Amino acid sequence: GGPASLFRFRGALVAAVLGDCVGGEFEGAEEVPMESVLQHLSSLDDDTKGNGILEYSDDTAMARCVVQSLLTRAGFDERDMARRFAKEYSASPGRGYGSGVIQVLKKLSSPQLNDVYQPARDQFNGRGSFGNGGAMRAAPFALAFPDPADVKKFAHRGAMLTHSCSLGYNGAVLQALAVHLSLQGALDLPLKFISTLITQMEDVESDEATLNDARILKEAEKPFCERLHRVSDLMHRSKVSIEEVISELGNGIAALHSVPTAIFCVLHCLQPRECLPENYGGLERTIAYSLALGGDTDTIACMAGAIAGAHYGIEAIPQSWIKCCEGAEDADMNAERLHMLYQQT
Numbered sequence: 307g308g309p310a311s312l313f314r315f316r317g318a319l320v321a322a323v324l325g326d327c328v329g330g331e332f333e334g335a336e337e338v339p340m341e342s343v344l345q346h347l348s349s350l351d352d353d354t355k356g357n358g359i360l361e362y363s364d365d366t367a368m369a370r371c372v373v374q375s376l377l378t379r380a381g382f383d384e385r386d387m388a389r390r391f392a393k394e395y396s397a398s399p400g401r402g403y404g405s406g407v408i409q410v411l412k413k414l415s416s417p418q419l420n421d422v423y424q425p426a427r428d429q430f431n432g433r434g435s436f437g438n439g440g441a442m443r444a445a446p447f448a449l450a451f452p453d454p455a456d457v458k459k460f461a462h463r464g465a466m467l468t469h470s471c472s473l474g475y476n477g478a479v480l481q482a483l484a485v486h487l488s489l490q491g492a493l494d495l496p497l498k499f500i501s502t503l504i505t506q507m508e509d510v511e512s513d514e515a516t517l518n519d520a521r522i523l524k525e526a527e528k529p530f531c532e533r534l535h536r537v538s539d540l541m542h543r544s545k546v547s548i549e550e551v552i553s554e555l556g557n558g559i560a561a562l563h564s565v566p567t568a569i570f571c572v573l574h575c576l577q578p579r580e581c582l583p584e585n586y587g588g589l590e591r592t593i594a595y596s597l598a599l600g601g602d603t604d605t606i607a608c609m610a611g612a613i614a615g616a617h618y619g620i621e622a623i624p625q626s627w628i629k630c631c632e633g634a635e636d637a638d639m640n641a642e643r644l645h646m647l648y649q650q651t
């Protein structure tokens with residue numbers, strides 16, 4: 307499909323769900339042999355195993371709230387979105403939420419709450435969360451707003467409902483921008499893709515709050531820019547081991563240690579790789595590679611899935627995978643609705 311085609315929208319939203327569902331198997335594992343990943347993925351093709359449905363986690367649960375809110379309100383409405391997060395959490399608290407964000411979600415359900423951003427600001431002694439929970443649900447912002455300025459603004463505000471530290475919400479902005487660019491076909495030129503992201507993040511990270519948080523947390527002056535430069539360096543290497551990717555970019559629950567990693571997974575898997583089956587297309591490679599990094603596998607595969615799905619489109623996703631994952635068919639229908647909203651705005 308061409309830029310911003312429906313195929314790309316469907317690919318983005320569905321592959322994000324797949325990454326979450328399929329990645330749940332290895333979440334928190336320190337080392338994940340590629341052999342185990344490939345075994346897990348091939349079990350999805352095998353109907354005789356009757357392996358049932360792979361459930362989605364917090365990543366998809368919250369992304370679904372974002373989608374429903376954007377669609378119902380035909381744009382961003384922080385109170386509506388906050389209410390949906392709180393309602394979803396109280397209906398299904400066992401989806402694997404981060405231990406900090408649970409406090410925010412409980413406070414958001416209070417009818418007395420005036421400022422929906424306040425509970426997030428109170429996290430971690432007033433510093434706010436830098437977890438990847440804002441980024442894991444950021445893709446729908448790129449599917450709702452065609453203008454990158456809106457994508458940035460609303461991905462930021464949407465993340466701020468739970469993540470008030472710049473190292474949290476800027477991860478969401480980066481993830482949404484990556485999906486936005488991918489929808490436009492920007493991954494056809496991978497070097498330009500990464501340099502565009504760096505340029506955009508230079509601007510995003512130039513504010514006082516970012517510089518201040520980076521100083522306090524002893525990170526580089528512009529933490530995401532610095533990590534994106536590392537992504538770019540790794541892209542230029544002829545051979546990169548999984549260990550190097552983990553040590554350079556990380557695989558953890560901080561947005562800084564997972565969003566650039568997810569972007570690298572997509573870029574690295576644009577070409578066939580020795581460690582991955584020849585019959586895999588780019589989307590399957592991206593998901594498999596993300597899982598093999600270990601750590602926060604569901605979230606990294608979810609974010610990489612959204613970016614890769616926007617590039618390859620829905621037709622690149624194996625039907626058998628879609629059938630195994632809870633919420634994948636819903637995501638497909640919602641992608642169509644978001645596509646309509648995107649065209650109206």
Ligand code: 8NA
Binds near residue numbers: 333438
């Ligand atoms: P969050 O906001 O609770 O952050 C996640 C964790 O990061 C916190 O619990 C802290 O340990 C740490 N953290 C974040 N900000 C700070 C800070 N300013 N100072 C010190 N520590 C901090 O939750 P989230 O929504 O960002 O979630 C991030 C990841 O955790 C997601 O991948 C999610 O799936 C979850 N997670 C869940 C499990 C599970 O039990 N299934 C396992 C790993 C990760």
Ligand code: MG
Binds near residue numbers: 364605
């Ligand atoms: Mg999760």
Ligand code: MG
Binds near residue numbers: 333602603604605606
């Ligand atoms: Mg996770």
